[in-house]
Every structure is written in C-alpha cells, then in structure tokens.
Amino acid sequence: MNQDLNQKPLSKKDYFVVSSMLFALFFGAGNLIFPLHLGQMAGAHWFLAMLGFLVTAVALPLLSVLAISVTKSEGVYDIGKPLGPVFALTFMVLIHATIGPLFGTPRTATVPFTVGVQPLLPESWARPGLLLFSALFFVFAFLIAYQESNILNSLGKILNPLFLLLLFSIFLLAFTSPMGKAAAQPAITEYHHAAFFNGFLQGYNTMDALAGLAFGVTVVTAVRQLGKTTPSSNAKVTAKAGLFATAAIGILYVGLIWLGATTLAHFKLSADGGVAFNQIVTFYMGGIGHALLATLMTLTCLTTAVGLVAAFAQDFHKHFPKISYHVWLSLMCFASFVTANFGLDTIIEWSTPMLMFLYPFAMVLILLSVCSPLFDRDPVVYGLVVGFTTIPALLDMVTAFPPVVSQSGLGKALTAFQQSVLPFSGIGMDWVVPALVGAVLGLGYHFLHPVFSRAYQN
Structure with a gap:
C-alpha cells in the first residue's frame, strides 16, 4: 500500500x-x-x-x-x-x-x-x-x-x-x-x-x-x-x-x-x-x-x-x-x-541478574538500529558489536545473582576475572569497551571491505 x-x-x-x-x-x-x-x-x-x-x-x-x-x-x-x-x-x-x-x-x-x-x-x-x-x-x-x-x-x-x-x-x-x-x-x-x-x-x-x-x-x-x-x-x-x-x-x-x-x-x-x-x-x-x-x-x-x-x-x-x-x-x-x-521481594531479587544480562544487548541493538541507515543494517557490524558484548553481559548476570550463585566458588572466580580484566566492571559498565571495539571493527569492515575488493579486482 x-x-x-x-x-x-x-x-x-x-x-x-x-x-x-x-x-x-x-x-x-x-x-x-x-x-x-x-x-x-x-x-x-x-x-x-x-x-x-x-x-x-x-x-x-x-x-x-x-x-x-x-x-x-x-x-x-x-x-x-x-x-x-x-x-x-x-x-x-x-x-x-x-x-x-x-x-x-x-x-x-x-x-x-x-x-x-x-x-x-x-x-x-x-x-x-x-x-x-x-x-x-x-x-x-x-x-x-x-x-x-x-x-x-x-x-x-x-x-x-x-x-x-x-x-x-x-x-x-x-x-x-x-x-x-x-x-x-x-x-x-x-x-x-x-x-x-x-x-x-x-x-x-x-x-x-x-x-x-x-x-x-x-x-x-x-x-x-x-x-x-x-x-x-x-x-x-x-x-x-x-x-x-x-x-x-x-x-x-x-x-x-x-x-x-x-x-x-x-x-x-x-x-x-x-x-x-x-x-x-x-x-x-x-x-x-x-x-x-x-x-x-x-x-x-x-x-x-x-x-x-x-x-x-x-x-x-x-x-x-x-x-x-x-x-x-x-x-x-x-x-x-x-x-x-511468589511475592514482590522474590521477583525483584531474581529479576536483577536477567536485567544485567539483557540490558547491554538491548542498549547496543537500540543504538545500532537508530544508526543503521549509516551502514545499511550490515549484519557484520551487528554481529561484532553483539558478539563482543556477550561475555561482559554474562559476567554481569553472574555477579548480580543472589548469594547462592554469586558467592559460590564459580561465582567468585568469575567475578574476580571480570574485575581484573574488564574496564569499568566496578560500576557495571564493563560491556562498553568491548562493544566499542566490536563497533570499530564492524564499521571498519563495512566501509573498507568494498574498497579493498575493488582494488583486488583491478
């Protein structure tokens, strides 16, 4: 229509x-x-x-x-x-x-x-x-x-x-x-x-x-x-x-x-x-x-x-x-x-880990969608940004779980790894740097790949 x-x-x-x-x-x-x-x-x-x-x-x-x-x-x-x-x-x-x-x-x-x-x-x-x-x-x-x-x-x-x-x-x-x-x-x-x-x-x-x-x-x-x-x-x-x-x-x-x-x-x-x-x-x-x-x-x-x-x-x-x-x-x-x-307290307690996992994905997908006309919704850009966001999001989820998970041996080990390797993990923003790295790589590929392809064909 x-x-x-x-x-x-x-x-x-x-x-x-x-x-x-x-x-x-x-x-x-x-x-x-x-x-x-x-x-x-x-x-x-x-x-x-x-x-x-x-x-x-x-x-x-x-x-x-x-x-x-x-x-x-x-x-x-x-x-x-x-x-x-x-x-x-x-x-x-x-x-x-x-x-x-x-x-x-x-x-x-x-x-x-x-x-x-x-x-x-x-x-x-x-x-x-x-x-x-x-x-x-x-x-x-x-x-x-x-x-x-x-x-x-x-x-x-x-x-x-x-x-x-x-x-x-x-x-x-x-x-x-x-x-x-x-x-x-x-x-x-x-x-x-x-x-x-x-x-x-x-x-x-x-x-x-x-x-x-x-x-x-x-x-x-x-x-x-x-x-x-x-x-x-x-x-x-x-x-x-x-x-x-x-x-x-x-x-x-x-x-x-x-x-x-x-x-x-x-x-x-x-x-x-x-x-x-x-x-x-x-x-x-x-x-x-x-x-x-x-x-x-x-x-x-x-x-x-x-x-x-x-x-x-x-x-x-x-x-x-x-x-x-x-x-x-x-x-x-x-x-x-x-x-x-189950009651309000239980719902809030168990919702926080899922939010810490999903919000980084939601934020990068929203920003990619708003900016998508600039790179024609290239799946490579999406894939690299979301891929680099995955590990920090998973670690944020583990850290946010109730003590039965976050204070377990595995939970403490993952939290220690997160804080020692990923910048800004102390303020819950450890996904930002990996997502930016993915964006730079994705956009670089999107704009440079056609140039190299033409040069190769010539």
Missing part, C-alpha cells in the same frame, strides 16, 4: 491520545517505586543520580521507540533480525519472558498490593489477599486487552488521565510543603563518588528500554488504526508521540527522585520505594492516603500490565500463528498470576 488510509495530518488530539497510551504503557510499577528509592539512597547527591537514571529510564526508552521507527520494525523480533532469525527469536522470547510472566508483568500486581492494599489487611491475610488481588487484577487486564482495538481507547483516554490526576494531587501537596531540603540529606556510601553511574544502573529496574522494543507492535497497530498505514508515516507518528511521552515521564522522574530525597528529613532509608511512597502519602494525607495510594498504584500498574500482556500475545501470535492471540493472552495472564504469588 503506497498511501495511507487517512491522508490528512493527525490532529493534536490524535497525537495526545497516542502519547498518552505510550505514557501509560511505559509508566508502571517500577516507575513509581524505583525513582523514589533512588532519591532516598542518593540524598544530597540526588541530582547527579537523577541524570544517570534519566539516561537509562528516559533517553534509552525514547531511543527504543525511535529504533522501531527508523528500522520500520513491528516489534522486538525485527530489531534482532539482522543477526538472523534464530537470534531474533531468542532475543524476543527472552525480552518478553523478562518483562512478561517471569518478572515485569507479575510485578505490576505485587507492587500495588504490597504498597497500597496489604497495609490495610491483617498480617494473616497477606497471602490469601495477594491471591485474590492478583486474580482480579489479571482478569481485568485480560478483559481490557481481549479486544485489540480497545487498547488505545482504554489506556489513552480513560485510565491514564485518571492516574495523572491522582499523582499530581500528591505532587502538589509535596511541592507546596516539602518534608525537608533534598540537598541537605545524607547519602549511602555508593552514592558519594559514583552517583551518576549508580543512578544509571537503577534505571535498568524500570525495564522500559526492553518494554519499548516489545511495545513496538502495540504502538504500530494503534497508529494504523488512526489511518497511518504506510511504514514511513507510521514511523513518524510513533517517533513524535514517543518524544512527547518520554519527556512527560522524565519530568515525573525528576519530581519523584527529589521527593524521595526529601523524605530523609522525617524517615529512615526504606527497604524499597514502595515503602517510601506509602510514607509520603500517609505523611501528607493521613488515613485517606492509604485508599488513594491503593487506587493510584492499581491504576498505573493495570495500564502497564495491559500493554505487556497485549504485546506478548501479539508478538507470539505473529511468530507462532497456530496459537491464537486470545490463547496467548490467556497463557500470559495465568503465568503472570502464578509468578505474582
């Missing part, structure tokens, strides 16, 4: 709806709790930590949306396709498993329950309460995502504006009467000298760069429903809406990180950002704050859950078409429900 079904420019309202949907897909459980906790850990160094966090939690997700646009892809599979169908399919499955039923999607149910609902229940009701809450949560997510055409309307027009209204009511109270001066609060040791890089690594926890790749098919489908059916016009709308959405998220992160730092004037460093958020709401709103908190967290996490389960079902139906979209959707929701009942 050479022409769009809708050849008129989209209205501001259309862009707002698509941007609102993207915002809702990105901004979920981790996007509330991790920046708050970062602010508490960084204290007076909150600004530097915030800059690092914005790189991986805002700039990188925006680049992931741009990667989808530049390569005219329809999902995470297409991003990995230059490396062959086996790699592309494996990468897609790992991404969807991580942000899907293993870690990301179950977290969308456990966070609102742990932070907003559990404090209202007797301690003995914690497990049955989580069982009932997560069952209802994923039933609603299934029903909203069941009709693909309703995703844009449900997320962009209803749930997201309601969530923003609730969140800004808390911001208004916090900004008009701060708990304390953020610049005067203590920081934990790690943030005294490496606040930027620790903030950078904390941004992994949002999983938004991975989610941006996975949401590609959902966003492309939604934009097509607005009549922008050709790849070029669809890509332009996606990129523009992505810029608006991630800019809005960045503004919220700045406020949340600052807010987390101010809490140290009244509260001790909490175990996680969920506890901090509960403290903030209770401080400003008293008893009614708990009900508001439960509502806010459930809404924002439900919007993200819908996007995750829909993207999972759409991508898997596309590549395994014998199983229908609705069956994949059912399997995703049920698996997420089961994992959610």
